[in-house]
Amino acid sequence: xxxxxxxxxxxxxxxxxxxxxxxxxxxxxxxxxxxxxxxxxxxxxxxxxxxxxxxxxxxxxxxxxxxxxxxxxxxxxxxxxxxxxxxxxxxxxxxxxxxxxxxxxxxxxxxxxxxxxxxxxxxxxxxxxxxxxxxxxxxxxxxxxxxxxxxxxxxxxxxxxxxxxxxxxxxxxxxxxxxxxxxxxxxxxxxxxxxxxxxxxxxxxxxxxxxxxxxxxxxxxxxxxxxxxxxxxxxxxxxxxxxxxxxxxxxxxxxxxxxxxxxxxxxxxxxxxxxxxxxxxxxxxxxxxxxxxxxxxxxxxxxxxxxxxxxxxxxxxxxxxxxxxxxxxxxxxx
Numbered sequence: 001x002x003x004x005x006x007x008x009x010x011x012x013x014x015x016x017x018x019x020x021x022x023x024x025x026x027x028x029x030x031x032x033x034x035x036x037x038x039x040x041x042x043x044x045x046x047x048x049x050x051x052x053x054x055x056x057x058x059x060x061x062x063x064x065x066x067x068x069x070x071x072x073x074x075x076x077x078x079x080x081x082x083x084x085x086x087x088x089x090x091x092x093x094x095x096x097x098x099x100x101x102x103x104x105x106x107x108x109x110x111x112x113x114x115x116x117x118x119x120x121x122x123x124x125x126x127x128x129x130x131x132x133x134x135x136x137x138x139x140x141x142x143x144x145x146x147x148x149x150x151x152x153x154x155x156x157x158x159x160x161x162x163x164x165x166x167x168x169x170x171x172x173x174x175x176x177x178x179x180x181x182x183x184x185x186x187x188x189x190x191x192x193x194x195x196x197x198x199x200x201x202x203x204x205x206x207x208x209x210x211x212x213x214x215x216x217x218x219x220x221x222x223x224x225x226x227x228x229x230x231x232x233x234x235x236x237x238x239x240x241x242x243x244x245x246x247x248x249x250x251x252x253x254x255x256x257x258x259x260x261x262x263x264x265x266x267x268x269x270x271x272x273x274x275x276x277x278x279x280x281x282x283x284x285x286x287x288x289x290x291x292x293x294x295x296x297x298x299x300x301x302x303x304x305x306x307x308x309x310x311x312x313x314x315x316x317x318x319x320x321x322x323x324x325x326x327x328x329x330x331x332x333x334x
Contacts, residue, residue, distance in 0.1 A: 010220040010230075014045040015209035019053030019076065020226070028066030035070050049074055049208040057094035059102045064109045074113040075106055076144075082136040083129070086122050091157065103140050113205060115144030120178050121170045122150055123161075127181055134182065138189050143205040145191060146198050147182050149175060176320055183316055195277045196319050214273045216266075224254075233260050271326040280305070280313030292329045299328060 016038065023031060031052070038044065051074040052067055067075070079099040081087055087095060099116075106114050116137060120130045137145060152158045152169050161167035170178065183193045191199035192206070195214060200206045212219055221228045225239040235258035238244045247254035261269070267285070274281035286292040296312055299305045304318035304325065318325060 010042070010218070010228075012043040012045060013048065013220075015049045015051075015212065016044065017051045017053075017209040018072075019051070020223070021053075022055050022058070022078075023052055024054035024058035024063070028063050028070070031067060032070035035072075051076055051207075051209060053078065054102075055092075055094060056098040056102045057092070059105070061105055064102070064105050064111075068109050068111065073111070074115070075111055076115045076117065076146075077102060077106070077142075079116045079137070080119050081122070082133050086119075086125070086133075089123055090119065100140070103142075113143050115146065115207070116140075116142045117146045117148065119148050119150050120182070121175065123167050127177060130178060131181065131185060134185055138186075141201075143201045144199065144207065145186060147186075148197050149178065179320055180316060183319075193278065193316075193319075196322055211277075214277050215279075216270045216273055232266070233258060235259075268326055268330060271329060272323070275305075275312075275314050275318070275325045276322050278313055280311050283307070283310045283312060286312075286329055289330060291332050295329050295332050299325065 016035070018031070018034065035050070044050075050072050052072050053076045055078050077099065080090055080092055082096045082099065084096050103114065103116075118133060118137060120133075134145075134147075149170060150158070152162050152167070158167055162169070186199045187193055191201060192203065193199050194203075194206050195210070198207065198210070216231075218230045219228060221237070224237055224241050224244045227234060227236045235255050237254045238247070238256045244254040267289075270285060271281055274285070283293070283296075286296065296305060296307060299318070300307050302317075303315055304321065306313050306315060314322060314325065
């Protein structure tokens with residue numbers, strides 16, 4: 001892909017998301033410089049959602065003032081837990097008190113769109129302990145809450161603990177209970193469960209940026225390992241920071257590889273991503289797939305989806321098995 005094609009593909013944006021790591025480690029001047037550079041090279045729409053991921057341990061009053069001045073209007077705060085023992089287990093640098101301090105400072109600085117990330121399924125964690133975490137979280141009134149189950153991946157401390165028998169992943173029944181209890185509690189507190197792991201105070205506080213992924217809308221990723229998608233083609237950058245910077249300095253795109261999606265891949269992704277959200281997919285997406293509507297009707301009978309008008313939307317039971325629904329619709333796999 002030549003630079004000229006690259007620039008013509010993406011010109012205007014209405015969301016920016018600085019994350020996929022810990023950008024709050026950077027000096028405020030560097031963060032502001034990134035935003036200024038993006039505004040210089042791309043058209044950023046009026047009223048664009050501009051988000052930054054932050055670690056509570058990095059956020060001073062000066063840095064909060066700095067990101068506000070830089071143009072950020074949405075902050076995602078990696079709280080993970082309001083229990084210090086949980087944070088110690090997760091190896092986090094901040095404390096529960098740090099999270100509380102930063103949240104109040106964000107409000108004082110004028111941020112009225114703040115999201116927090118929480119993790120459940122920690123070692124020996126009970127449902128009651130998790131619900132206490134959620135109760136503490138909502139006392140701050142965040143506009144957005146993301147709740148993720150702890151995942152154990154290779155080459156991590158958690159995987160080493162698992163091999164030693166010191167940590168087990170949640171079983172299917174336990175995971176289902178955590179998921180359903182989380183959904184019921186937060187909906188009772190007025191939050192919309194709009195995506196598998198995400199809750200918003202109102203539709204206006206849904207992550208506009210992440211909704212682009214779930215709606216299969218083109219996006220541009222900048223930085224090492226970042227992925228991009230133009231609707232038909234996906235490409236990804238080199239993970240090596242050195243290689244990435246060298247290519248940029250030489251006026252080359254730091255793209256490691258790419259793939260053109262087949263019609264089947266495109267359809268599978270559209271269904272997979274759409275059925276992760278409560279907006280679901282339009283029937284038109286699957287109407288020409290042999291057997292798909294019959295499968296959809298069966299899923300409705302089993303309580304996994306609802307079919308209303310031209311829409312197929314997952315129920316809570318459906319969200320629990322969101323990864324399986326596309327296989328059932330496409331291949332009648334059960």
